[in-house]
Amino acid sequence: MAKLLELQLQHFRNLKSYKLTFGPRLNLIAGDNAAGKTSLIEAVWALSSGRSFRTAKPQQLIQHDTSELTLFAKVEQQHQVHAIGLSRSEEKVFIKVDGEAIQTQAELASKLPVQLLTPESHRLLEEGPKARRQYLDWGCFHQSQPFINAWRHYQRALKQRNHGLKSRLPKEQIELWNAQLIETAHAIDQIREKYVEDLSPYLTEFCQALMPELTVLPECHFRTGWPKSSGTFTQVLESNFHKDLQQGHTQYGCHRADIKFRFDGQDALMKLSRGQQKLFVCALLLAQASLYEKTANEAVIMLIDDLPAELDAHHRETLLKLLQALDIQHILTSTDKALIPLLDADNAKVWQLENGQFSELLQDGCQ
Ligand SMILES: Nc1ncnc2c1ncn2[C@@H]1O[C@H](COP(=O)(O)OP(=O)(O)OP(=O)(O)O)[C@@H](O)[C@H]1O
Ligand SMILES: [Mg+2]
Structure with a gap:
């Protein structure tokens, strides 16, 4: 299955500079409103598509008062590890896969196939x-x-x-x-x-x-x-x-x-x-x-922004259990820290996000 192993971000929206090492199954980023959760999902989406799902003006992704954003990911696919890099300034964008400039968007999507679920879905x-x-x-x-x-x-x-x-x-x-x-x-x-x-x-x-x-x-x-x-x-x-x-x-x-x-x-x-x-x-x-x-x-990576709010405790638990049982990597965000104890600690990694700064709360047992 396709797996996002690592993501390095710099100056992407309110996310300053951080390297996240993802687990192979469920990865939860918990944080309050405006912490930067959607920005993280948007960063992974940008690496998969070259675009944003929130804006047609990609300059908005560059952190205020900085001139360039960079994203770098290591993706494992069919037992091979690929490197995807994206940098964007006001004028220019560079996207490279394994050091080579990409020719088409489809090429990028095939290296990092993702499926996106947001409240807008x-x-x-x-x-x-x-x-x-x-x-x-x-x-x-x-x-x-x-x-x-x-x-x-x-x-x-x-x-x-x-x-x-x-x-x-x-x-x-x-x-x-x-x-x-x-x-x-x-x-x-x-x-x-x-x-x-x-x-x-x-x-x-x-x-x-x-x-x-x-x-x-x-x-x-x-x-x-x-x-x-x-x-x-x-x-x-x-x-x-x-x-x-x-x-x-x-x-x-x-x-x-x-x-x-x-x-x-x-x-x-x-x-x-x-x-x-x-x-x-x-x-x-x-x-x-x-x-x-x-x-x-080949499995896609599921990006789930804001684990459906409006679900009652019982349905949330059912959904989480189902996600954890699937042989797919999930990166999901939520404002609800009460989800953390519901996770299977052997298969999950958790970060808390506050004001664009990550801190790791739970390491999965698979590392
Ligand atoms: N280019 C930028 N530079 C710096 N900060 C930015 C930039 N673009 C947006 N922001 C700020 O980043 C913050 C995080 O936004 P984001 O939408 O990622 O939060 P969130 O955690 O998803 O919040 P919510 O739970 O309300 O959906 C917001 O305060 C927003 O104003
Ligand atoms: Mg959000």
């Missing part, structure tokens, strides 16, 4: 389909090699078709892009549908483990992004051409796909309590991590 249920498509496509991208190519070609054809519609080019010219759009849509659709099918048993398993009180099982329904009742995608594009022209963009297609999560025919948001919704989102991400482990034969 709740948008998977609450918001529109965009977040669910991103969730779905993360899985498809990792599960199926042809997916990324099909997706890129689809996006290109869509952009060109939309440009043609907006510029009111002749119909024949706009329709030149239809063939590529239809072909790639078909490939994307099949991969997404299969992914949802493969994911479902994992989701059921995690829902049952986290919410044994539920008497009904989750159902995942994949929606293609065009009304199936209107015929094939080719027919949908044809019959909506004038509307598309009026609106200046392609209304239907893979870019409108969605997944619906239901219990007993009812939307998860209607059926589940707020705490259960949090657990369901957790189950969604754990299911994805488990399926990834099976297909890639």
Whole structure:
């Protein structure tokens, strides 16, 4: 399994300078509000993606009154240790893997594959389909090699078709892009549908483990992004051409796909309590991590920011037990120090974080 062995931070948000040596299973960072917990999770995410999940302005990550941040990680994968380094100043960013500058973001993600659960992950249920498509496509991208190519070609054809519609080019010219759009849509659709099918048993398993009180099982329904009742995608594009022209963009297609999560025919948001919704989102991400482990034969590292607050003591304990039983490395944060005695001391490491300074509270027995 992929493991983050060590993380060195310098001048990353409010985190000054520290080296953390992680345990192979559960790593808990406990601290009050504004201690720097999300910043730590953000630092690991930055090493995995080159980006932040909180800001589109990466300069904000550099500690106030300093000019450069640096992150360095040692990651073990398939019995090999890799070094990932990132440094950023106002003007420049350098990201290196094993001393070599990286060419693509995918290369970075493959060295440090992470799955992120934050309080914002709740948008998977609450918001529109965009977040669910991103969730779905993360899985498809990792599960199926042809997916990324099909997706890129689809996006290109869509952009060109939309440009043609907006510029009111002749119909024949706009329709030149239809063939590529239809072909790639078909490939994307099949991969997404299969992914949802493969994911479902994992989701059921995690829902049952986290919410044994539920008497009904989750159902995942994949929606293609065009009304199936209107015929094939080719027919949908044809019959909506004038509307598309009026609106200046392609209304239907893979870019409108969605997944619906239901219990007993009812939307998860209607059926589940707020705490259960949090657990369901957790189950969604754990299911994805488990399926990834099976297909890639490599485990992702779970980053969990703010271990779902709003859970009662019983559900928190159930979740912690489940996390500790999984053969996955977890880095999780919480404001709740009462979690510490619940941890299995042989499999956990704990730090207290105060004002950007770490102190180690519990060494795992595996060191
Ligand atoms: N570039 C920066 N330089 C220094 N401090 C920063 C920078 N960016 C943010 N901070 C500060 O870092 C502190 C820690 O923020 P962070 O969001 O990591 O806290 P947290 O422990 O996750 O808190 P909470 O429990 O409320 O989520 C905040 O006080 C924030 O103002
Ligand atoms: Mg936080």
